[in-house]
Amino acid sequence: MRTFSVPGLAGRKAFLGGVSVFLVISVFGFLTYEDIRAMDEIEIEIEGTRSSIDQASAKIRRIPDLEREVVCLRENIREYVKILPDEDEVNDFVNKINKFGDLAKVQVDKLDDVGAKRRKTQKSKDPFEKVEYKLQLKGETDNLIKFINLFENHDRFVRVASFDFKSSKGVTGGRLEADLQLETFVYNPGGSLGPPVKIPEYDAKKTRFAADIVRSRGEIKIERYELPSSTGRRDPFRDPRVASSEGGVAESVLTPEQQKQLLDALIAEVSDIELMIEAEAAPETGDDFIRKATLKRETDDRILNLSRRVTTLEKARSIETASLKERFRTEVKAKVDRWVKDRNINAPTQTFSEETLAEYAKRMNGAYARADYDGVLKEYEVVSKGFPRNVRRPRSDGSDDGPEAPDPAAERLWKLMTEMDLLKERASANKEFAERNIVVSGVIFQPEGSVAVINGKVLSAGESLDGEIAVRAIEEDVVEFAYKQITIRRPVR
């Protein structure tokens, strides 16, 4: 039989003591365990925070580079979007259509601004919002092409999205009816991005990054096309067939062969004049103003003579063979008429005397000295209409086409006219330069090579701003430009 003895008081105390100790240890153990777990969690959190700090630090280290890139992009995009019209120009588009219609001799019958309502009611979030115009036009083929060309050569980007030309008289041809859709884009600087990030000391940074801005600027080349001034082609929408009864020859006293020879001679004369006009626009060097003025006067004289001849031939109905007549009309008469109109060449209603010319030259010199360039041009416009025609270039110019015997009076007239031509060219060049808004915003003057910030570009002496304007010299507070053979000085702003 097993017996149990009741533990004594001491035993019970020992038992209770042991239990108490165990409980205390357990409580502390548990609490310590919880603390360790908490510490682990804190360590993980610290690790995460550290990683975030590292990432933030890495981002912050990039700030100078990012600022530079954003400044460059902002400034360059500001330049790029100059090819696009702004809101005001889009609103003015109708005027532009009217103006180009008049210039190209095209009749605008209908105009539809496709997205006008949408643009008015809701602001687009796209940075580039398309603007479309649908037009209905009437005109000759060449005129319609010129109308399109005027838009394609416009300062602001416009493109033809679609077109539909129809001969308005069906089979027989004539004026065209055209549907034309033009597109452009308006730049919305905000777009989906919202307001731009505020970069502290933006202007100072812009100046500091000027060289980077220029270096990172991609070239946006808006291709343009110069239509040939006069094509001399038949209109491909005009029915070119001739009446059977005409038999090709009408009332001309000349045989078809003679008519052809006459036409060939006229076309050769037109080609010569075209070469002279091309020479007028040749790259300018040295005393080109004088050469140009001389050439212009000689060209005008030849055009005037040819114009008189063409009028006489027309009156005499010298060229009547159908195919030759069309060529005469397009390859000779159209060109001559246009030259006479564009160059404002007409036989002078009055020819000024040498004294009058000298008086005008004096007034033009005075106006030029006062920098009154408009005054110079106004005087020239009046006096040039009274320039004596067929005053030949004197031999002293080095040419060999002057008169055999020297003519002092003609020589004096020639000099006066050349002087006024020169003043007019210089005044035009000065005026054009002033209109270009050239701003010299800074100069770094240093003996080993100074540079200047001109219209946001960093240039040194000898470099060109835009192909036409070259930096000639950089002084401490002045930059000297060469533009069309004249030197113009601009102070640092």
Next chain:
Amino acid sequence: MIRINLLPEEMRKREKTPLSRIVVTLVGTLVTVTSASVFAYAHFGLLHEAGSRLDRARSELESLEPEARYADDLLREKKDFDKRSEIIQSIGNSRTLWSRKLDQLCDVTNNGGDADRHFVWFRGLSMRPSNAKDTTSSGTVVMSGFSATSKLQKLSDFHADVKSSAFFDVFSEIDNPSGKVIEFKDNLTPESAWDFSFNLKLKPLAPDKAQKGGPAAKPADAPASSEKKQG
């Protein structure tokens, strides 16, 4: 049995706590104190110190956050502006000058005034952009007109001249010559001509960067740099 100690109290044997109990008590106390100390060290030392480190890290992160946000904003603007820059450059650098194309077509048609090889005049000419999903072409040009005379060779020569001209640079295909002879009966000569209509398929465009948020490419976007002016 009851045992009674009859000795006077001062002579009685003094009772002592047993050594084992003392040892056990001491060990218990030591263990208790030690565990309390470990807890105190963990709680008030290590945990507090970790908490402090966490606070320091958090406040450091907080102090960096405005600049980091600024960097994020700059990066976002940079990406957006990069895209805009690409779009505007793609707009600016890609455009078919239709005035040039039409001028070239007039040159081909006129053929330098030589009506012997071909003698064509149009009654219609249109250009339509293709559906945006069409990747094979960016649009179609349709030219319809008449080719005098009833000789098919002249129409064929015109077709060949169009195909070999600078005008055709932006196209990938043209219909083969076809049509029908018509008699005009209007007392003009030549009295008959081929009535024709050609479809010309514009070349497809490269993927347009401007599709989203920018200008959609139209047939006008085909490059035209290789064009040469026809004489």
